Amino acid sequence: MPFLKEILKYKSLAIIGTEKNTGKTECLNHIIQALKHSNKTIAITSIGLDGESLDQVTETPKPEIEIYQNTIFLSSEKHFSQKQITAEILNVSEKQTALGRLVTARAIDTGKLIFSGPPDTKWLKEEIQNSQKYGVDLFLVDGALSRKSTASPSVTESMILTTGAALSANIPNLVKKTKLLTELIKLPIFESNLIDELLQIENGVWAIDSENIIHNLEIQSSLLLNKTKDKLYSKGNIIFASGIITDNILDFMRIQKNIKETVLIVKDFTKIFVSQESYKSFVKAGGKIFVLLKPKLISICVNPLSPNGFVLDSKKLREELYKAVKLPVYDIKALD
Amino acid sequence: MKSFRKYISEISGLRFIYENLELNSSAGRKRLLNCQLLTKEFELKVNIQSLSETYEFVKTKKNKEFVSNICRTLSQINDISASISNIQFNRVSDDIELFEIKKFCINSQRVLDLIKKSGFSLILLHDLSEVIEILDPQNTKIPAFYIYSDYSPELSDLRKQKDNAKTVEQAEELRLKCLEIEDKIRKELSKKIAKYVNKLEYNLNRLADFDILIAKAKIALKLSLTEPKFTQEITFYHGLFNPQIKSILENQNKVFQAIDIEIPTFPTLITGANMSGKSVLLKTVALSQFMFQFGFFVPAQKAEILPVEEILLSIGDNQDELNGLSSFAVEILNINKIISKAKSSTKILALIDEPARTTNPDEGKAIANAIVEILSKLEVSSLICTHYSGINARKKLRVKGLQNISENENINIENINDFMDYSLVSVEDEKAPAEAIRIAEILGADKELIEKARKKINKI
CATH class of the missing domain: 3.40.50 (Rossmann fold)
Structure with missing residues (x-):
């Protein structure tokens, strides 16, 4: 073999x-x-x-x-x-x-x-x-x-x-x-001492601020972004989605002003269910995706x-x- | 009778104790959660004595390695009561159950060896090496199990044949034959082990007890708990503290002010300003009594405690409002329970926070007075907090309250605790402290509200 x-x-x-x-x-x-x-x-x-x-x-x-x-x-x-x-x-x-x-x-x-x-x-x-x-x-x-x-x-x-x-x-x-x-x-690993802590998180969308502190954004899921868009960047541009992500979060992030500074973290590639079009446009616009595993x-x-x-x-x-x-x-x- | 599990969600502070317990085994956890309030003096004495010995043992530096070895082994003790009861009822155990029993016996022997070496004589265990022999024909002493070929030459032979079978059909036929023999062996093994059921059960309970004792000793060290003494008269605490609040305050670099209090076998009336810690005091006394009667050390520097048959509370933080009862209704039901228990000569400790506070003050005062009178007559150990003046009680205590405040001191909601003296003083007068408006002001209540209230009180 x-x-x-x-x-x-x-x-x-x-x-x-x-x-x-x-x-x-x-x-x-x-x-x-x-x-x-x-x-x-x-x-x-x-x-x-x-x-x-x-x-x-x-x-x-x-x-x-x-x-x-x-x-x-x-x-x-x-x-x-x-x-x-x-x-x-x-x-x-x-x-x-x-x-x-x-x-x-x-x-x-x-x-x-x-x-x-x-x-x-x-x-x-x-x-x-x-x-x-x-x-x-x-x-x-x-x-x-x-x-x-x-x-x-x-x-x-x-x-x-x-x-x-x-x-x-x-x-x-x-x-x-x-x-x-x-x-x-x-996709590259998000190099951080927070990896183990982030892996423990089971629900919701979180943010990591400039002082390396994790905040719960009180957004239940990246799928439910529509009603909570104003909260997403309330703690900075580094966003961690503990569950799966789909086109909707990438499409939303892409058209924001801060797309070039945006860092989206997911647990691993199995949590990403996106179309090629959305992914490519997201990356082209300057967005970055990192994984923990x-x-x-x-x-x-x-x-x-x-x-x-x-x-x-x-x-x-x-x-x-x-x-x-x-x-x-x-x-x-x-x-x- | 309610179990420890039930009280965890009912008694303020008990969950904190439970969550800080370092139990190693699921067997120990289950046994603790199911245990009931100890009410007989004899049981309590044995329990506290065992804990006291364990405490000394755990505390001693040279036993540190032994304790950590024991804990490691105990963590392997699963709750195998289901497997044991299966055998008890002459059911044939499956491989998983036989594995569990074997693993349990091996670990039980390990604890037994450790105990022998350390000279710790409190826990007595049966020797289960005979059960291990039954389940370990290869004598490996490793916790693993299947129906070994060593059990039967016939099985061994059939298995060899099966491995060398030429056709799939032949292999399947041999496999079924093997299964038949395996089942026979399982039956024999179960029968042999059935003789040891009592010993298995005994050891399981003793190991669970041992786990609980070590956890209780460790938490006593961690939270500076003290060994309570028994009394038949007046319960007495020196330096009583609330472990959870103390720990929260310590995290903020603050100190919990410990309290001295006596609880005789008749009602004690406690008065004090708002925010002077009366409710915390009642909750802490309740917690400590529960800890004592569940065989823990208690949160005080020194304690002599009168055991009771029931600890009854009317503290007004239960959620019965959700069941459609008003706070007054809930309170009256609780008080009624206290009185009926006392009348049926049940030995109780009653802790009542501000009786009849949610109704009109005239009637409220009358009800409170009546409660105190009945509890006095029935000689009920009880603490009753109130804001009402003019309640007749043999013994009255007052929380000292706000102390040593200079003219231009800026007291607010953040620092009010620094000026509060939580200690209790004996008082003779009948007037409850009138500091409600002042406390409301400190808490930052609306200025107009405060002024208006002051004017009105002055008119009276």
Whole structure:
């Protein structure tokens, strides 16, 4: 496997799909299999929507992930009890997820699993740290780009993005959308001693003043800006949106006088749901976006097959994507 | 009977105490939240004695490492009561429950070892090494669990066969066979462990108690609480303080003025100007009595406390208005409860802030007088604050109030506390202090309002 060496440089890796059915599970399975004979200990968990045994969109069964002996996995009680493999329990959390407590276990034999992991970013981060005591070399996170997921996969050190025909059935359009995502993934980190404090904030829009003090702007969400526009710059030009951002905040900020001084901070790229047009115009006007968490994007994996049966030309897709993002692009199925 | 959990939201200042408690285990937290007011002198004495010993132990420098080791181990003690009761009712435990029991036993043994080494003899625990043996056939002493192949040669054999199965169907068939044997083993293990249910439960409760004791000792050190003594007569505080307000004041570089007070077994009437801390005093006495009867040390330099069966308050900051009751109605209901409890010979401490203040002063005074008379007759330990003059009580105290103010002193809402002397003096006269207009002026009330009020009072 070509990017295995690169993957092993990092302690944790998130696999994130740009859309359902972009081959995230195949990619995960591929990595796990490739590491099967290495002497590395892998841990794996998922931060997809809780209880997602059926794909939320297509209602097809959620693919299972095949794991091998000695792999550590984290899953909620519900999915743990449905497992078909033998596994040694190493820990049971005190906190509850929507599907029961979180069980950490070591696979004793080989088999397929469905699992659901920590429901929030902080918990995921703790689990990645805790896994050190079981000698984990690589912690894999089955991530999701979803507005509903509160756990951010960006706490991992590295990342693979999966994309494909499910995102768009037209190569130029698919490349354009994926390119925007990679640009967002590469957004710079907001260098500050406030990062941990900001990550704790769950709600609302905040500001950081010139004395490095965080203020609650009493704006519930960047989506509800219309009624609270006058408050936005009341504490200066550095704005932190704790939830997701969409075109409306970028469009609003762009037409203000202070756009060149404006700094917009979000937790990570998974919180940004903007169109290319809005993003480009925002940046062109002088606005800046920073993130608090930034994993290293290792490569992009493509799935030329769409769920409704449409197939793109894998080679052309990879070439076009590579030209646009300048990152290694693989088609897992075409590797063998 | 109400639990500690319930009182946290009802008794002013108790949440502050709870939030400052450093509990390590969920088992300890749950046990504390569910515990009830201790009313029997015997229970209270045992409790305070245990805390006193723990306090001395935690305080001693050479035990510091032991205490932090214990706390670390206690933090691993989960509340496994659900798993225990499952076994108790002869249900077969699943792997998660067996894991929990194993982990619990391993940590319980660790605490036992630590206790033995330290010579701390207060907490007695059962030896659970036999349970560990049952759940640890590989003798690793690591808190991890599954149905090990060591339990059954047959299972071990089947698992090997399954790993080497040639077809998917064959593997599936072998897997199902394995499951059958695993279930049998789970059943046997549950049966074996069932014998230890009482010991498990006992240890869980003792470890929870131990966690609570250490947390109570630590908070006593942190907030300078003191060990209360028992009395059968007059409750007495020297240097009583409110921990939460003290802490807020300390953050502003201010000092909380501690109070000395006696509470005999008959009503004490307290008068004093507005803002002279009467309500705080009542709330602090209530808090301290609750802390005492939940087995804490108390916020004072010295305390002798009479235990009671119920602590009843009429302090007028509850939210019953939301239930459609007027403040007067709420008050009368509270007072009525106090009187009916006292009449049924329940031993109570009653703390009443300004009885009948929300009705017309003539009737109000009459009601207040009647309350004091009844509580005197029934010999109820009680503190009653009032602004009314002419209430007959055997014992009367007055808050000293504004003191030592030179002519051109500029007193305002910011600094008024600096001029307030919160200490109590015994008084004989029947007149309550008349400083309301002056305090209103200090608070910055409208000038016209103050002048008009002054003119009117002079006419009277």
